[in-house]
Amino acid sequence: MKIAFIGGGVMGEAIVSAILDKRLSRPPSITVSDVSQARRQYLEQKFGIAVTDDNRLAIAKAEVVLLAIKPQSLAELLPELNGQFKPGQLVLSIIAGVNIGTLRRGLSHNRVVRAMPNTPAQIGEGISVWTATAEVTEMQKRWAGSILSAIGQQIYVDDEKYLNMATALSGSGPAYFFLFIEALAAAGEQIGLPADMAQQLVLQTMLGSGHLLQKSGKEPAELRRMVTSPGGTTAAALAELEKGGFNNLVERAVSAAYKRAKELGGEQ
Ligand SMILES: NC(=O)c1ccc[n+]([C@@H]2O[C@H](COP(=O)([O-])OP(=O)(O)OC[C@H]3O[C@@H](n4cnc5c(N)ncnc54)[C@H](OP(=O)(O)O)[C@@H]3O)[C@@H](O)[C@H]2O)c1
Numbered sequence: 001m002k003i004a005f006i007g008g009g010v011m012g013e014a015i016v017s018a019i020l021d022k023r024l025s026r027p028p029s030i031t032v033s034d035v036s037q038a039r040r041q042y043l044e045q046k047f048g049i050a051v052t053d054d055n056r057l058a059i060a061k062a063e064v065v066l067l068a069i070k071p072q073s074l075a076e077l078l079p080e081l082n083g084q085f086k087p088g089q090l091v092l093s094i095i096a097g098v099n100i101g102t103l104r105r106g107l108s109h110n111r112v113v114r115a116m117p118n119t120p121a122q123i124g125e126g127i128s129v130w131t132a133t134a135e136v137t138e139m140q141k142r143w144a145g146s147i148l149s150a151i152g153q154q155i156y157v158d159d160e161k162y163l164n165m166a167t168a169l170s171g172s173g174p175a176y177f178f179l180f181i182e183a184l185a186a187a188g189e190q191i192g193l194p195a196d197m198a199q200q201l202v203l204q205t206m207l208g209s210g211h212l213l214q215k216s217g218k219e220p221a222e223l224r225r226m227v228t229s230p231g232g233t234t235a236a237a238l239a240e241l242e243k244g245g246f247n248n249l250v251e252r253a254v255s256a257a258y259k260r261a262k263e264l265g266g267e268q
Contacts, residue, residue, distance in 0.1 A: 126152030
């Protein structure tokens with residue numbers, strides 16, 4: 001697969017690395033275009049791929065063009081690439097909050113996949129939700145699916161509305177998790193644990209619980225009940241969380257992220 005990247009930042013690098021690991025493509029078939037000379041040099045040395053600062057040159061021979069720039073760089077990119085794509089090329093965008101209509105119009109191109117990955121993609125543990133325009137062929141959908149599978153799990157949806165919802169849940173989700181870890185570790189320190197021990201206890205508890213959930217095949221509510229004996233320590237903590245409106249607070253947080261995702265994508 002001949003693949004070009006516009007933007008070789010954190011996500012671009014993660015995807016290049018995963019594609020090479022999974023042998024979906026080989027270094028001579030990958031070109032990264034990036035405005036930063038330091039990034040180009042780094043990526044060329046690390047992966048032996050082709051690099052350029054010329055976006056038009058980068059896309060010329062590619063079968064798949066992966067857009068991995070920040071949303072704020074898009075206004076500059078669209079006019080530069082408008083009309084430059086051949087009808088058969090696939091554009092795969094991971095740019096947060098930029099909807100397919102904007103890309104279709106801005107690039108004058110119809111074969112577009114929009115994906116929403118998340119940061120654990122950097123270690124192949126991400127999850128992406130993606131959709132494609134009707135013009136994208138079955139083979140191109142398989143390509144997109146295999147690229148996204150290289151950085152973790154992937155879920156195809158046939159309605160773009162789910163992308164903003166996924167943004168609020170899995171896109172922003174790692175930050176919710178990290179915040180909860182920070183809060184738990186701070187609470188551990190508050191009751192007298194040394195900081196590094198609190199951190200270790202919390203981290204392994206989160207990882208272990210996640211793996212237990214995955215491997216046991218049980219529902220989270222069932223596993224929660226199993227550690228919650230009546231009148232016990234866990235019950236005391238959960239009662240406090242309930243009193244503070246924990247579930248409702250999480251719901252409001254996710255709704256706020258969803259609202260913001262729609263606003264950024266130009267919807268209300
Ligand atoms: N990071 C994540 O976990 C994550 C998760 C889901 C979705 N996303 C989305 O993925 C996209 C990329 O994120 P990222 O974290 O990889 O961003 P990033 O690290 O900032 O990478 C973007 C790269 O593209 C370069 N660039 C900017 N404008 C360009 C242009 N016109 N032509 C060529 N290169 C250009 C940037 O250079 P300069 O820095 O010099 O501008 C930078 O090296 C964003 O839309 C983000 O929302 C990211």
